[in-house]
Amino acid sequence: MTLREQIRRNYLMTAVLLGFFTLLIGAIAAALFAVYGAGAAIAVAIGGLAWGLFSWFLSTGVVSSVTGARPVTKAEQPELYRIVENLSIAAGLPATPEVRIVDDPAPNAFAAGRNSKTCYVCVTTGLLQTMDHRELEGVISHELAHVQHRDVRLMTLVAVLVGVIAMVSDIALRMLFFSGARRRGSSPADLVVLAIGIVGLILAPLAAIGIQLAISRRREYLADAGGAEISGDAEGLALALRKLLDDPREIRDTSRSTAHLYIEGPLRKASGPRAIFSGLFDTHPPLEDRIARLEQIGGFTLPPESPAPAVA
């Protein structure tokens, strides 16, 4: 697939996944309507909407406090700053995002902020030590592609939807539990419907998280392709991803709520029984896959082993 084809395909897949989301919400609404009637369904819908709006407006500024990023000036980090400046021009961003640094030996980076004016790009000190100029350009181009694609806003919206679905299912289950006494003794058909409803309400939040993570992985592929377009150097980004693959260190202080923002999934080193499901519950696709797609875009092949695993 060429660059343009990959980008188109990723947009399409995001749309399909958002469609699944709508279906899921519709199914929950239908279930509520069937079990409790219109009044309860409308009440829950209003409650869900209010909760959604509340968490949407509350979600600003959470990230920087979680990760402890500090802003840096051009004088402190001229090379990094120039890379961000130049790639912002290449990406056609209206302004250069703020540059921040986190003190952490693990190489990683993320972009945050909901629109292209308030956004910032953050790298770890470990990243600056590990990556050379070209690889750093690759990493920054990936982050700026996230900014360009409005991914922070999209993923915040998706997280809010997941929260609403979890809350609504929870309320519905409780209502079922308390009103169960009145319904006891009805026909077997009713019981089957009830059982399906309960199972559905338990599974709905899980399905929502599954869709959320699938969208997150989709956006990572898209940011890789977009980053390659911005920098014009797919190989540089692939080399950077290779270094991340070789580096065993993980960033501290990350939670699921911010995991999707990083260039490399910070929670990827699952092992044991969890690893079986990790494909489904990862925020990021495997680095090997991402490198393979970049090789397709750029028409190059990385040597099987990186020449010298850099450990700073």
Next chain:
Amino acid sequence: MVVLIVVVVIVVVLLLVLAFAFNHLVRLRNETEAGWSNIDVQLKRRNDLIPNLVEAVKGYAAHERGLFDEVTQARANVSSGGGPAATAAASDQLSQGVGRLFAVAENYPQLRASENFQELQSELTDTEDKIAAARRYYNSVVQTYNSAIQSFPALLYAGILGFRRREFFAAEDSERAAPQVSTAS
């Protein structure tokens, strides 16, 4: 009555579709203009730096008069306008001239050691990088815009509504293939 309603609905839908298509083209055209002004800003910045560079080198290598004239002429050509392709040609020529000025400066250790000169050199290198970045963005949005006004059904009305093809920022004789970037690491 029913026929009238159907006709009205069809007309309204058509108008809406047209409005969206029109706005889409306007947005793309605005992007190309923003892209062009990005290039323009960087070209101006480089043009502002060049007299200082010429003066600095002149102090040591006054005999390179031909090169100074060439650079000064290329600088004037860049700012004289004349469309993206012509400006790109002039800009490429100026880049080469600047490169040769730096090559000349290599022969004068005292010049190279001066702090003023080093700052000038890093500013100019940075500006060249920014021109390359702005060029990449501009050419990519021009490509999107040009193919949008040439595809069906936009090609039927784009011309009438004043959407004209835009030139790439690339010298005409040079190959305008995928904008490849040098990957000096």
